[in-house]
Amino acid sequence: MLETNKIHKIDALTGLQKIDNESVRLVFADPPYNLLGLDMFVDVQGYKSWVHRWAEEVKRILKWDGTFILCGRPPILCHLLVDMLELGFVFREWITWHKVDSITASKEYHSYNYEIFAVFSKWTDRVYNHIPVPSKSGNYGTERNAGSIWEHCKISSHHKEGTKHPTQKPIKFLDRFVRTYTNKGDLVVDMFMGSGTTAVACKQNKRDFVGFEINGDYIKMAESRLSETPSHETLPIGNFATQKDLISVKEENQK
């Protein structure tokens, strides 16, 4: 078993092979996307078989009630989705990150202003902690389900939580994933750690993590981000509310 709460400089597939059977509650995979063939895979078949090999390992290391989140965009994600179902994962959710500020100058197509988080479980039962958000309309009470379209701007290097990593995910999203699909003390694996967003979400919610990343500069960036993260800090607020926000909305409505 690998050391926990550490980002290992290792290839993701090799790293997974070192993790014990059924020991992990959540695996987060934000792989290089193969967009336009600019990444290391130039053909879809090669990409698919690479993902297939590590997805088998994901299934092996997940606890029976564990969750697997795969990030991506069509069309490659559509190929992968079918493969995940054939591997026996249970499809649960299709969460869209609506990148509110992401537009293109092109007049030939609609902006790709979204990314997808496909959520699978290993079995039909799973850990799922419902975290409501405040209802602005007041319909059906002061709280509502967060839904599957999550709005957030891109995280550029100018954003307040931005690093120099080009594809950093919002901490609010990883915070919500970690709190929803795991319990305190659980182990989370991020196979492509990048700027360390998942590690930060785990540290601030008292979950353990094991991370993989092949780029040493990104590991340094992530480690420095992690060292600035207090354990169990006040949880992020905004679109994804804390209990404190919900209480203040309730109080506001009672006035």
Ligand SMILES: C[S@@+](CC[C@H](N)C(=O)[O-])C[C@H]1O[C@@H](n2cnc3c(N)ncnc32)[C@H](O)[C@@H]1O
């Ligand atoms: C899409 S980014 C992940 C971004 C991350 N979720 C974040 O919030 O910063 C993918 C990362 O995977 C790394 N990577 C690519 N191939 C890898 C491999 N075979 N094993 C481990 N990491 C890899 C890249 O260096 C890159 O940082």
